Amino acid sequence: PHGEIHVQKRDRDTLEDLSGVTFQLTAKEDIYSLDGRNTLLYKKDEAVSMDISENGYYVTNELGEIHISGLPLGKYELKEVQELEGYVKNNKVYDIDLSYDHTDKIIYSKELDILNKKTATEISKVDATNEKELEGAKLSLRDEEGNVVEEWTSTKDVHIIRGLVSGKKYILHEDLAPLGYATASDVTFTVNEDGSVTKVKMKDEITKVDISKVDATTGKEIEGAKLTLKDKETGEVVESWTSGKEPHRIEGLTVSKTYVLHEDLAPAGYNVASDVEFTISDTGEVQKVVMKDEAKPVVVKTGDDSNISFYVAMGMFALGLIVCFYAKRKYGEKNDK
The missing domain is CATH 2.60.40.10 (Immunoglobulins)
Known part of the structure; x- marks a missing residue:
């Protein structure tokens, strides 16, 4: 046998x-x-x-x-x-x-x-603040040699890739961030060798801009200016607000797009400032934009306007009396003749 x-x-x-x-x-x-x-x-x-x-x-x-x-x-x-x-x-x-x-x-x-079973890798593209899945990011996965393994656009769901090699390193790259977000740095990871699901998370920071309306001389924030932000290319109004004691923050402006900051009405005692143009950089750091207002010149008074008017009136009255006196005197001399 x-x-x-x-x-x-x-x-x-x-x-x-x-x-x-x-x-x-x-x-x-x-x-x-x-x-x-x-x-x-x-x-x-x-x-x-x-x-x-x-x-x-x-x-x-x-x-x-x-x-x-x-x-x-x-x-x-x-x-x-x-x-x-x-x-x-x-x-x-x-x-x-x-x-x-x-x-x-x-x-x-x-x-x-x-x-x-094939290896399973879950890739999440999330908002850095609330960690919710972000739609619209164009992503690619490369191996250590730079070869593209897979390309896709993020959705509301986690993206699953099966069949990556256990123990091997891969690089997750963001080719294009969703509108209003800065491009994330590459994420390098190694596929788990124990058979467990490999979980990878890439976080995107939303763009942040602080807009300051300040006194051109002191550099301090000025309250009460009515401001408007527009898309330079389309002219579309993005936001309107009145300046306060702190810079005004706007989030989610599009990277590489140019915007125009316009002052609709200056605070009392200030001249309206010229428009300020700025372009959003590809970063999650806070970007700063400053618009300066020049104060109107102050007119210095040398005396009381009411006293000047009084003296002018008195002078005119006296001049009138003199004219009448001489006119009457000439009329009298003519009659005597």
């Missing part, structure tokens, strides 16, 4: 046959011949090679199968020693008992249907 082992290797999710997976067969105990001579054939833990196998290694064929026949009866161990790239390593050791049971059976067989 002799033993046979049949292995079928498949993908756990698709049931696709997996070729090229390497297993090793070893003796779990000392195995002796049953021909009456009791010859030691294999020592415990010794590799068992049949046919063209060397050092007990067997590789699944194009149908995902391994056939081992002609084995002496006894107990064996079979383990996977080289998985396919992208699959989780299978560390299970399979005990195979082909021991003689004192029957007239000629063939002792063992069949194994072994399923392997």
Whole structure:
């Protein structure tokens, strides 16, 4: 009598046959011949090679199968020693008992249907503040050599990639951030080797601009200015507000776009400032924009206006009396003649 082992290797999710997976067969105990001579054939833990196998290694064929026949009866161990790239390593050791049971059976067989799962990597593109998934980011995944593995656009759901190589490093790159957000730095990660899901998170900072309306001389914030921010290209009003004691913050302006800050009405005592143009930089840091107002010149008074008017009036009255006096005097002299 002799033993046979049949292995079928498949993908756990698709049931696709997996070729090229390497297993090793070893003796779990000392195995002796049953021909009456009791010859030691294999020592415990010794590799068992049949046919063209060397050092007990067997590789699944194009149908995902391994056939081992002609084995002496006894107990064996079979383990996977080289998985396919992208699959989780299978560390299970399979005990195979082909021991003689004192029957007239000629063939002792063992069949194994072994399923392997691909690695799973969850990639999240989130808002740095609330950590909610962000839509519209164009992302790409590259290996260490710079080869593009996959490209996609983020949605409200986590993006799952299956089949990345365990223990290998990958680089997550943001090719284009969603509108109103700064481009995130690359994220480098290594795929888990223990079969657990690899979780990767890339955070995007929303753009932030602090707009200050200040006194041109003192540099202090001025209250009461009515301001408007417009998109330079379209002329569309982004926001209108009245300045206060603190800078006015606007979030979510588009990177690389130019905006125009316009003063609709200056505070009392100030001249209206010229428009200020600025372009949003690709950064999550707070960007600062300053509009300066010049104070109107102060008119210095040299006296009381009411007194000046009084003296002018009195002078005019006196001049009138003088004119009347001379006119009357000339009229009298004419009559005497």
